[in-house]
Amino acid sequence: MNKETICVQGGYTPHNGEPRIIPIIQSTTFKYDSSEEMGKLFDLEKEGYFYTRLANPTNDYVAKKICELEGGVAAMLTSSGQAANFFAVFNIAEAGDHIVVSSAIYGGTFNLLVNTLTKMGIEVTTVDPYCTEDELNAAFKENTKCVFGESVANPALTVLDFEKFAKAAHSHGVPLIVDNTFPTPIMCRPFEFGVDIVTHATTKYMDGHAATVGGCIVDSGNFDWMAHKDKFPGLCTPDESYHGITYAERFGKAAYITKCTAHLMRDFGAIQSPQNAFYINLGLETLHLRMERHCSNALTIAKWLEGNEKVAWVNYPGLESSKDHANAMKYMPNGTCGVISFGLKGGRAAAEKMMDKLKLAAIVTHVADARTCVLHPASHTHRQMNDEQLLKAGVSPDLIRLSVGIENVDDIIADLKQAME
Numbered sequence: 263m264n265k266e267t268i269c270v271q272g273g274y275t276p277h278n279g280e281p282r283i284i285p286i287i288q289s290t291t292f293k294y295d296s297s298e299e300m301g302k303l304f305d306l307e308k309e310g311y312f313y314t315r316l317a318n319p320t321n322d323y324v325a326k327k328i329c330e331l332e333g334g335v336a337a338m339l340t341s342s343g344q345a346a347n348f349f350a351v352f353n354i355a356e357a358g359d360h361i362v363v364s365s366a367i368y369g370g371t372f373n374l375l376v377n378t379l380t381k382m383g384i385e386v387t388t389v390d391p392y393c394t395e396d397e398l399n400a401a402f403k404e405n406t407k408c409v410f411g412e413s414v415a416n417p418a419l420t421v422l423d424f425e426k427f428a429k430a431a432h433s434h435g436v437p438l439i440v441d442n443t444f445p446t447p448i449m450c451r452p453f454e455f456g457v458d459i460v461t462h463a464t465t466k467y468m469d470g471h472a473a474t475v476g477g478c479i480v481d482s483g484n485f486d487w488m489a490h491k492d493k494f495p496g497l498c499t500p501d502e503s504y505h506g507i508t509y510a511e512r513f514g515k516a517a518y519i520t521k522c523t524a525h526l527m528r529d530f531g532a533i534q535s536p537q538n539a540f541y542i543n544l545g546l547e548t549l550h551l552r553m554e555r556h557c558s559n560a561l562t563i564a565k566w567l568e569g570n571e572k573v574a575w576v577n578y579p580g581l582e583s584s585k586d587h588a589n590a591m592k593y594m595p596n597g598t599c600g601v602i603s604f605g606l607k608g609g610r611a612a613a614e615k616m617m618d619k620l621k622l623a624a625i626v627t628h629v630a631d632a633r634t635c636v637l638h639p640a641s642h643t644h645r646q647m648n649d650e651q652l653l654k655a656g657v658s659p660d661l662i663r664l665s666v667g668i669e670n671v672d673d674i675i676a677d678l679k680q681a682m683e
């Protein structure tokens with residue numbers, strides 16, 4: 263099926279007499295007739311539901327839809343985008359290991375990877391996403407376990423050069439993990455360009471209505487763990503907490519997601535609630551329609567800003583003036599996302615003043631939903647970073663992050679105009 267059809271109908275196929283739309287299975291637990299059967303579920307010898315912290319049918323239907331959209335082999339939902347990125351990395355890296363991370367990433371992920379994971383004993387090297395191949399290769403160590411980046415960085419809007427990053431990761435025997443929250447699989451499918459694992463904050467465009475926090479991890483099934491056995495003992499040697507199961511042998515292409523569920527979800531418990539998964543699915547059903555409008559509105563507004571004398575600079579990968587334009591055309595030619603960043607000639611002070619005057623666009627700690635909103639990263643999402651870290655992350659102190667909604671584009675422009683005046 264094509265992506266539009268998957269958005270509407272993917273992930274769930276009811277049998278005779280069953281609910282037409284994804285049902286909410288609001289139950290923590292599931293009943294079995296024999297104790298032996300339940301025992302087999304615990305040992306992962308049999309497939310089935312037994313406790314919602316590990317798996318729930320509603321969550322699985324929604325994960326399956328996202329998996330189909332990305333073209334992956336297995337997927338799981340998490341309670342938030344943060345949990346998705348944490349699990350995606352921690353599933354294959356532990357104390358004593360090392361990871362390579364693009365410096366242009368979301369502030370929350372930067373904190374998670376660069377500060378918190380370091381405290382957990384994982385060493386992190388950040389690399390400039392525009393670095394040369396030699397600089398990128400120099401970042402790897404003997405104990406490197408993965409490379410992490412964002413397809414379109416929030417809020418720097420850097421478009422990751424997938425092929426450059428995948429080539430470096432694979433030549434060092436590790437997978438490339440990419441957070442694909444901003445373009446969504448409607449605009450970009452990273453697996454087609456060598457990315458191995460994709461994560462999402464479903465909180466953003468997938469939900470699309472600012473109703474539900476959530477995350478998702480999708481595995482392409484392409485990375486051969488057994489070919490790099492020594493690097494990934496968690497997947498390639500027996501797990502004593504599961505009676506000696508070796509995930510990569512037993513579950514093949516589903517090994518990574520199975521381990522992430524059976525091990526990390528079991529122990530950390532960052533499960534999505536079935537009720538929230540239901541809302542995410544409602545969002546997914548119109549994702550293809552909304553992404554088109556987000557992108558076309560954003561391109562119109564980016565061009566308008568570019569021609570505005572009060573505006574100092576505009577960054578939108580869809581603009582020919584953007585240094586990410588070539589990568590955007592290569593990896594997501596039909597559009598990138600609805601997010602634009604720009605600065606006013608009056609700098610940081612003018613940015614704050616202008617934002618206070620907006621009427622249609624609201625100041626909210628959110629991005630990528632149906633309603634137009636703005637944020638000043640230096641004083642909000644990225645406020646724990648120092649100036650040097652801000653610049654490395656592609657966030658200048660005057661940067662306004664404008665998340666263009668799906669309202670009428672003339673109304674959005676009129677609001678920006680009156681606020682600037």
Ligand SMILES: *Cc1c(COP(=O)(O)O)cnc(C)c1O
Nearest residue numbers: 342343344368416443463465476
């Ligand atoms: C928002 C966001 C996250 C974190 O998602 P939450 O659901 O808020 O935890 C991760 N990555 C990107 C790119 C985001 O925009």
